[in-house]
Amino acid sequence: MAAPCYLGWDFSTQQLKVIAIDEQLRVIYEDNVHFDKDLPEFKTQGGVYIHSDRLTVTSPVLMWVKALDMILEKMKSSGFNFSQVRAMSGAGQQHGSVYWKKGSTQILKNASSELPLHQSLKGCFSVSNSPIWMDSSTASQCRALEKALGGAQHLASVTGSRAYERFTGNQIAKIYSQNPEVYKQTERISLVSSFAASLFLGAYAPIDYSDGSGMNLLQIWEKAWSKPCLDACAPGLEERLGCPVPSHSVLGPISPYYSQRYGFSPDCKIVAFTGDNPASLAGMRLQEGDIAISLGTSDTLFLWIQEPTPALEGHILCNPVDSQTYMALLCFKNGSLMRERIRDDCASGSWDEFSKALSSTAAGNSGNLGFYFDVMEITPEAVGIHRFNRDNQKVSRFPKEVEIRALIEGQFMAKRIHAEKLGYKVLPRTRILATGGASHNKKILQGL
Numbered sequence: 001m002a003a004p005c006y007l008g009w010d011f012s013t014q015q016l017k018v019i020a021i022d023e024q025l026r027v028i029y030e031d032n033v034h035f036d037k038d039l040p041e042f043k044t045q046g047g048v049y050i051h052s053d054r055l056t057v058t059s060p061v062l063m064w065v066k067a068l069d070m071i072l073e074k075m076k077s078s079g080f081n082f083s084q085v086r087a088m089s090g091a092g093q094q095h096g097s098v099y100w101k102k103g104s105t106q107i108l109k110n111a112s113s114e115l116p117l118h119q120s121l122k123g124c125f126s127v128s129n130s131p132i133w134m135d136s137s138t139a140s141q142c143r144a145l146e147k148a149l150g151g152a153q154h155l156a157s158v159t160g161s162r163a164y165e166r167f168t169g170n171q172i173a174k175i176y177s178q179n180p181e182v183y184k185q186t187e188r189i190s191l192v193s194s195f196a197a198s199l200f201l202g203a204y205a206p207i208d209y210s211d212g213s214g215m216n217l218l219q220i221w222e223k224a225w226s227k228p229c230l231d232a233c234a235p236g237l238e239e240r241l242g243c244p245v246p247s248h249s250v251l252g253p254i255s256p257y258y259s260q261r262y263g264f265s266p267d268c269k270i271v272a273f274t275g276d277n278p279a280s281l282a283g284m285r286l287q288e289g290d291i292a293i294s295l296g297t298s299d300t301l302f303l304w305i306q307e308p309t310p311a312l313e314g315h316i317l318c319n320p321v322d323s324q325t326y327m328a329l330l331c332f333k334n335g336s337l338m339r340e341r342i343r344d345d346c347a348s349g350s351w352d353e354f355s356k357a358l359s360s361t362a363a364g365n366s367g368n369l370g371f372y373f374d375v376m377e378i379t380p381e382a383v384g385i386h387r388f389n390r391d392n393q394k395v396s397r398f399p400k401e402v403e404i405r406a407l408i409e410g411q412f413m414a415k416r417i418h419a420e421k422l423g424y425k426v427l428p429r430t431r432i433l434a435t436g437g438a439s440h441n442k443k444i445l446q447g448l
């Protein structure tokens with residue numbers, strides 16, 4: 001009998017990825033389908049459509065289904081042995097939503113193994129372009145939700161976050177208010193993660209607590225939908241969302257479609273899918289007290305937290321590994337783009353020179369401090385460059401090496417301060433795990 005293995009899927013913004021691991025957690029197979037490159041017929045850029053208002057951002061839901069067909073065919077032709085897969089789970093970009101038309105559950109269940117899945121499912125979606133996390137077109141729905149809940153802080157205390165434009169409740173409210181007919185035809189609303197799990201399950205998969213915390217709809221303490229939030233967004237929403245479940249729930253066996261078409265064992269188990277950030281927390285094996293920092297285009301910081309205090313900045317999500325605890329998530333837009341800009345202005349575009357400047361200045365930067373936001377920041381909502389000298393006076397410029405240290409120290413102090421506002425306490429055993437492009441720079445890591 002073939003050695004058991006486990007599949008992990010990642011339905012992310014730009015691509016669909018899959019890995020297979022064996023029982024020693026060794027990666028034995030990896031593949032991906034890049035939406036722009038491999039599915040050019042959908043004409044996405046970076047996997048998305050940015051609409052003419054510059055605020056609305058969507059992705060075609062059938063592109064995700066077709067990507068799954070394509071990656072499974074690639075695995076098949078490379079000789080991957082599907083029968084050895086014991087279980088699978090996965091991650092999806094957070095906040096995005098999928099709208100299933102009335103009657104789709106039957107089509108999902110009875111899809112013919114003679115056809116690729118996207119052909120069977122092509123009539124299943126009442127909204128063909130799914131709103132995703134990059135969307136910021138729901139400002140009025142956000143204000144209405146905060147008002148209905150008695151203010152931003154109260155909404156944060158209930159759901160873990162004040163109203164955010166990308167959060168799914170506000171997206172659903174927009175669809176309902178702009179197109180009540182479409183909403184009426186919708187029998188189920190999935191997150192990208194639970195939508196992906198549904199494709200494998202051949203039935204609507206429940207939303208998990210962690211990804212469900214990114215909707216402005218779930219009471220993170222009780223782990224049940226908040227009635228006032230649901231009512232503020234759209235009528236009849238509870239029945240369209242189904243009951244949320246712990247993120248590690250085993251949902252059931254794989255749909256017969258996959259056994260017939262690809263040779264999966266009918267016993268292969270589908271474990272609930274979750275959001276990409278909660279999945280990273282699980283994958284990096286974070287423990288209480290640890291902080292993970294992903295230094296990418298934007299910087300994301302997430303931590304395991306026991307006693308969170310939801311605030312007006314940042315998000316508290318249910319912890320995907322341990323339903324009794326929480327994770328804090330902070331998103332900073334001015335990450336690598338800002339570091340690269342200062343590197344270009346102050347270090348002739350060279351990371352070496354940038355690192356040398358950090359070495360030549362002392363921690364604390366002799367009291368000089370700066371905040372650097374080229375684009376409107378998420379945490380905090382602020383823009384512009386603000387420099388202060390040791391006497392706390394605003395100044396218009398710093399010497400180059402002072403500027404470089406001010407940027408790095410400012411970015412990392414902000415992460416700590418915002419994390420502490422959410423209830424995080426730095427402990428002697430705190431580990432900081434860094435990932436993403438800029439984590440290769442040792443001098444930047446020393447700034448941590």
Ligand code: 5FX
Binds near residue numbers: 094277300
């Ligand atoms: C988190 O709140 C986000 O919006 C992003 O990190 C998405 O999850 C990216 F997929």
